Amino acid sequence: MKLIILFASMTGNTEEMADEVAEGVREAGIEPVVKNVMDASGHELGEYDGIILGAYTWGDGELPDEFLDFYEEMDGLELSGKKAAVFGSADSSYAQFGKAVDILKEKLEELGADVVAEGLKVELNPSDSDKAACRALGKKVAEALA
Numbered sequence: 478m479k480l481i482i483l484f485a486s487m488t489g490n491t492e493e494m495a496d497e498v499a500e501g502v503r504e505a506g507i508e509p510v511v512k513n514v515m516d517a518s519g520h521e522l523g524e525y526d527g528i529i530l531g532a533y534t535w536g537d538g539e540l541p542d543e544f545l546d547f548y549e550e551m552d553g554l555e556l557s558g559k560k561a562a563v564f565g566s567a568d569s570s571y572a573q574f575g576k577a578v579d580i581l582k583e584k585l586e587e588l589g590a591d592v593v594a595e596g597l598k599v600e601l602n603p604s605d606s607d608k609a610a611c612r613a614l615g616k617k618v619a620e621a622l623a
């Protein structure tokens with residue numbers, strides 16, 4: 478089983494989350510591919526059984542610029558049968574808290590993926606309990622592939 482974790486992170490919070498998500502995937506016995514979304518193309522997703530996307534929220538509840546090409550490349554993909562989840566750091570002082578997580582989750586569902594965990598939104602830098610939630614998310618997706 479192959480699982481990929483793709484993330485965008487400007488100040489490192491979402492990247493820290495990605496590291497913990499990866500650890501949770503490993504706990505379930507799968508070695509994930511972990512990449513910055515800028516080094517990935519939407520078409521690659523077809524190669525994987527598990528897809529976990531991480532993005533901070535930008536602008537007024539928008540996807541980060543780094544995610545835009547990838548998001549467009551996802552159009553038309555057929556992701557049925559794949560297990561997926563989404564996470565991201567955000568800031569509750571903004572009206573659209575963690576909206577990028579919702580945008581990516583909707584996209585995955587629209588393309589037929591089975592999103593097996595609630596979108597995980599973390600306030601700024603992940604706390605110890607947030608990190609545990611990240612590991613649990615990774616583990617949940619990996620275990621759904623068994």
Ligand SMILES: Cc1cc2nc3c(=O)[nH]c(=O)nc-3n(C[C@H](O)[C@H](O)[C@H](O)COP(=O)(O)O)c2cc1C
Pocket residue numbers: 485486487488489490491492533534535536537538539566567568569571572573574575576600601602
């Ligand atoms: C210009 C700007 C716009 C932002 N807009 C939002 C927003 O609409 N909603 C939100 O939840 N967070 C927003 N944020 C907060 C970031 O998502 C937050 O700082 C996050 O921790 C960054 O994650 P990173 O360290 O992975 O880059 C914004 C931050 C900046 C600088």
